[in-house]
Structure formats: C-alpha cells, structure tokens
Amino acid sequence: DADVTQTPRNRITKTGKRIMLECSQTKGHDRMYWYRQDPGLGLRLIYYSFDVKDINKGEISDGYSVSRQAQAKFSLSLESAIPNQTALYFCATSDLRLEYNEQFFGPGTRLTVL
C-alpha cells in the first residue's frame, strides 16, 4: 500500500542537540507538510512544500528548518533543541489530483527534549 512513513518513531534528546526527523512517502504526492501536536493546542503547521526545492514557512517555523531534496522525502531539523519543542510531530502529504486534496498523515514521531 502507498504510505507515509516517519523515522524515528520516538526520540529522547538533550537541550542543545541537533535533531533530524525524516518523512518518506510512496503515494507520489507533490505536497508535503510538517505539523506539531501539543495537548490542548491541536495540530500546528511548521513548514510545507508544494514541490521539490519549494519551502514555505507555516504558523510556527522559528527554531526549525526543512529540506525537500526529492519528491518522496521531507526532512525536519531542530538545529538546537529546547524543552518546549517536546511534542508529537506529524508529516502529511496531499496532491491536487485528489478529489478533495485531503491530507494523509504519517504515524508521528514523539520527541522529548530534556
């Protein structure tokens, strides 16, 4: 089945460390997104990309960077992790060819920054 995968699924790290979260998809979708989810706040958009080399800031991009080197891969980096970046991170994909251009989510990465 075409899918959206995220690695790692869980990560514990220390303040100041550089962290990279990976997202891969076999759906052939053009558009990819990174969100974080915090209790009581819902999903918030960090960055999004509509094509290879296209990068756009979302609602909460400070402290994060992304890379889209291939259609199937979208990486999220935390250059110097801080405790308030502890959250559940989701990658998502979509495509204008879909009937509703709905987004499909990966399984999530639970990140803890100590």
Add this chain to the structure above:
Amino acid sequence: GQNIDQPTEMTATEGAIVQINCTYQTSGFNGLFWYQQHAGEAPTFLSYNVLDGLEEKGRFSSFLSRSKGYSYLLLKELQMKDSASYLCAVRDGDYKLSFGAGTTVTVRA
C-alpha cells in the same frame, strides 16, 4: 489566520447519536475537513465540505454553513470504536489547513 473552536470533550452511549460543533473565523475559506484521531495514532480523513449543506457518508454526516462560519459532524449509531478525537480543520486560499484543538468523544457501554 483562522480561529477555530470546538468543544473539548463529549460523552455518549453506545448506539446513540452525537453532534460535534465547530465554529470558525477565517481570512480565507477553501473548504472544511473533519479528521478522526485515535489516541497515539495519526489523524485520518473523514469528510469534506466546501458548499453549504449536508454531506452523508455512512454513519457519519457533516454540515456546513459558510455564512455562519459553522460546521458540525454527526456520528450516528455510536460504536465503542468511535471513541477518539475529532478534529475540525479549515483550508485557506493557499491550501494550508488550520486545525481546531479537537473534541474527545468517549463512547460508554
């Protein structure tokens, strides 16, 4: 930006009906989505409305009134597996989604 409000929690009995309301204030509107999210899992797409009215899909229906900035998700014949969070999301003209905080529905036997 978008301001999206939905109740935090709802409880209902197996076999009953539950209606989850969502109100939004938007700087641009290009459709409204409902997603279901079980604890610890990814959100999954449930329904989409872009025109006023009711969309029915099996036990789930979704309604939209653009003039009132209002939507609801109706879950009928509730089953235990429907216990989950339900996320209302509004899409803007740039195809970005803004999500509400989610409504946790608990189904009791």
